[in-house]
Amino acid sequence: MKNVKTLALAVAAAATMTATTVQAEQYYGFANVSVNYLDWSGGTEDRSRDIQNGFAAKSDFVYIEFEGGAGYDWGDVYGFIDFENPNNLNWGEDQDDPSKQFRIAAKGTVAVNIGESNWNYYGQIYSLTDSSGFYEQNIVLGVSYDINTDFGLWVKPFVGAHILNNPGNAGFNGGMAGWVLGxxxxxxxxxxxxxxxxxxxxxxxxxxxxxxxxxxxxxPGDIGWQNTNGDSTGINGAVALWWNATKDFTLGIQYRYADQKLGTAAYQNAAIFSAKYNF
Structure with a gap:
């Protein structure tokens, strides 16, 4: 039940944040729902299968995503929640292939302005839960910086301390740096x-x-996971091209990549095909 309670707390925190921003000056806002298909490359499936040696390889999957964000005079917020393999909604039941289990992935970020500068206090939380009861949370606390241009490019780099929580590990886990850009x-x-x-x-x-x-x-927590066979550094991300076909409808294709992440000590890549309805 720990993961369920955590999800409930996250939802409550989001609701509280929404309520407190009603009286703030809003600069922008967006919300959408999308249907997505993630197609792992054949090489990724082979590398995951070989390295994991009997542990289920990665499988292609469909996910439904709710996403939103807003900018205010005090800072900005962003978040999404994904329902992966929604056709396998069998919470608490074992799957012959764990990679096909129903999963919930959620992420939230907040950047609070530091005075009149482009610097922000930054925090993010990512949480993954699957129908077997496994969960993992990644929390980052640090600073970010806003870069905006007149020709359509914006960049938000960040760096912070990384805190990990899953059945096998909990506590400080080095740092995380990165960016989002458009x-x-x-x-x-x-x-x-x-x-x-x-x-x-x-x-x-x-x-x-x-x-x-x-x-x-x-x-995680089983004997095979006690081997330190991965690097001290891992990379995780995606590059996307979006076509705003109409005000309400967006199509996209993404190149998803990861190395020393997502349960595999090797490079992984996938294509994601997305269709969004914009509210």
Whole structure:
């Protein structure tokens, strides 16, 4: 029940934040719902299967995402919640292939202005829960910086301390640095946008660098996960091209990438095909 309580607390915190921003001056805001299909490359599936040695390889999946964000005179907020493999909604039941389990992934970020500068106090939380009861949370506390241009490019780099919480590990786990960026442009009279989010974990704790290598390994906390076979640094991110076909409808294709992350001590990549309805 710990993961369920955490999700409830996150929802309550988001509701509280929304209520407190009603009287703030709002500069922008957006919200959408999307249907997405993530297609892992064949090489990624092979590398994951070989390295995990009996632990289920990665599988392609569909997910439904609710996403939103807003900018205020005090800072900005962003968040999403994904429902992965929604056709396998069987909470608490075992799956023959764990990669096909129903999962909930959620992320929230907040940046609070530091005076009149472009610097911000920054925080983010990412939480993953699956139908077997496994959960993992990643919290980052640090600073960020706003870069805005007159030609459509914006960049928000950040750096902070990284705190990890899952059944096998809990506590300080080095640091995380990264950025989100976007570039809006027109082509043939159509509106397009390129986006990129990237996270780099560094100086990870030895206990958080183990990936599954044993035939009997079924998840964090098992003996196979005690081996420190991963690097102290990991990379996670995606590059996307979005076509705003209409005010209400957006199509996108993303290149998803990760290295020494997502349960595999190797490079991984996928294509994501998305269709969004904008509120």
């Amino acid at each position: 570039y809006n442009f027109k082509l043939g009279g159509q509106d397009f946008m390129v986006t990129n989010w990237n996270e780099i974990e560094f100086a990870r704790d030895d206990h958080a660098r183990g990936f599954c290598t044993s035939d009997t390994c079924t998840g």
